[in-house]
Amino acid sequence: MNLHTLREEWLGNVRGDVLSGLVVALALIPEALAFAVIAGVDPQVALYAAFCIAVVSSIAGGRPAMISAATGAVALLITGLVKDHGVQYLFAAALLAGGLQIVAGLLRLGALMRFVSRSVITGFVNALAILIFMAQLQEFHNAHWSVYALVAGGLAIIYLFPRITRAVPSPLVCIVVLTVLAVWLHLPARTVGDMGMFPDSLPHFALPMVPWTMDTLRIIFPYSLAIAVVGLLESLMTAAIVDDFTDTDSDKNRECRGQGFANIFSGLLGGMPGCAMIGQSVINVKSGGRGRLSTFVAGVFLLILVVFLGPWVRQIPMAALVAVMIMVCISTFSWKSLANLRTHPRSSSVVMLATVVVVVATGNLAIGVGVGVLLSALFFASKVHRMFAVETSTLDEGRARRYAVRGEVFFATSQALVAEFDFKEPVERVILDLEGAHFWDITAVDALDRVVHKFRRHGVAVEVLGLNRASATMVEKFGTHDKGGAAPAAGH
Known part of the structure; x- marks a missing residue:
């Protein structure tokens, strides 16, 4: 100083x-x-x-x-x-x-x-x-x-x-x-x-x-x-x-x-x-x-x-x-927050009101703030989940299928990722285009492993493309489907 x-x-x-x-x-x-x-x-x-x-x-x-x-x-x-x-x-x-x-x-x-x-x-x-x-x-x-x-x-x-x-x-x-x-x-x-x-x-x-x-x-x-x-x-x-x-x-x-x-x-x-x-x-x-x-x-x-x-x-x-x-x-007291109940997103209002109610009811500030932070995290995870999507298209006259994953893949969206694939479809090859996705945690990497291993157990060849550098590093470190890792996409 x-x-x-x-x-x-x-x-x-x-x-x-x-x-x-x-x-x-x-x-x-x-x-x-x-x-x-x-x-x-x-x-x-x-x-x-x-x-x-x-x-x-x-x-x-x-x-x-x-x-x-x-x-x-x-x-x-x-x-x-x-x-x-x-x-x-x-x-x-x-x-x-x-x-x-x-x-x-x-x-x-x-x-x-x-x-x-x-x-x-x-x-x-x-x-x-x-x-x-x-x-x-x-x-x-x-x-x-x-x-x-x-x-x-x-x-x-x-x-x-x-x-x-x-x-x-x-x-x-x-x-x-x-x-x-x-x-x-x-x-x-x-x-x-x-x-x-x-x-x-x-x-x-x-x-x-x-x-x-x-x-x-x-x-x-x-x-x-x-x-x-x-x-x-x-x-x-x-x-x-x-x-x-x-x-x-x-x-x-x-x-x-x-x-x-x-x-x-x-x-x-x-x-x-x-x-x-x-x-x-x-x-x-x-x-x-x-x-x-x-x-x-x-x-x-x-x-x-x-x-x-x-x-x-x-x-x-x-x-x-x-x-x-x-x-x-x-x-x-934030008097403006009362008027904001009508204009702010419903999730923000719920977090604010829940924090108030829990703190006043328990007299414990730590519990109230903890509840507010937890609700904020859940609402955020839900919002990110809604932005997650998987687009699909056929290739080679139906012998191959391309899945384009878009959005954030983490513990809240990992189950949704696995659920998007049809593992029993009679195709010879599957392309996982991950250029529009980002893998945040080991739960996401585990979901990717499960997808690849399931396809392979059904005799389908799997090609993973487009991982950005951060996601590729995490997959290489914690993934099991390809210990060699997936090459980062050009320009990522």
Whole structure:
């Protein structure tokens, strides 16, 4: 990375990054406390993780302005480990998960994002917006009328204040104004302090107090693998979304490594593992954050707020943060995708809706995205299958037949290839013209072998022509019908 890029990523938007970082820090606190409850750990474990992961990923990550911290998806994965073996095993699992993510980055697995279709990403975004909104509804359960008034007032500030000035992020104004009103009027609204206790000291480095044996590895490895996979999936998907929001690109493989380093440092500082957070990332971008400084400031401010300014931060009404998160839901949801249901191909709409339904129903982002990717692959294979065809004609007054194969031959079309031939036809010779075909995998090569061998068993001579260079190389390497290989067609 050259000096100009480094300066641009850290100092290109100082004022906007600092202000947006403060907004994100305030929004991270109740989220971290809630995730601590889900994971069954002390609040400081989640708060230390939010600080550490944000700071380290801001330095080592590949997506400027993306916020990473303790997350609900990871919290759900570790409840069993904490309950059965204790928090020290959680710290050890964070170290191993981080190591696995670094390996994934070194193996350049971030490039796998190119196989995630736009429909899956849209479904992921919409599902996240729905889940974030649903999570806010608990604040309205048996709530005093003042809570509704504060949320409505907060939304009014968020959307109307930018018409006056954009010098200060409107979510920050919302939090400050509603806090002052709630304290001044002594409103009976739940506050951040009601979510849990804040730590009263800075984190310190320490190795997890676990026996460093194979038994420990057997305990933590399944959890670490799940944390690594889910964490990378969420982080890479969020990075793609922030790419779209900011119209910039990011280094997905560096992001894999950055998340790994962040989780390792979190485990060494007494924090839980985590990953990128789409909600806070959207808050950051919408509040003007664009550089690495915004993520760094969010982590540092969070630690300062909870350790040194805890008595004041505890007075922030949850209604203020609910208003901010509702803004995130509205901004995150792809409203255009609803109109696109009428115009986009039916397969794309099915993939998007399936991703939304599975994520919302299970609360598991990995399962939903996995279903979306699988459906995308099946629809793609079906589309390619429809483009496959075999044309036939007779030669030499009916003594020979020519089959011209057109399209892609792979596992989805191999059976169709075999089914196109009449092996009992009384001909002396068969010509397989493969100039318009491409063989992609060993299943396709096996299908070609079966066709040739079947004809030969019926006493029919077979001539294979027109294989392009890549297909001929694969047939020569894996085929059995002609170990000498088929000569590539001229000009291929």
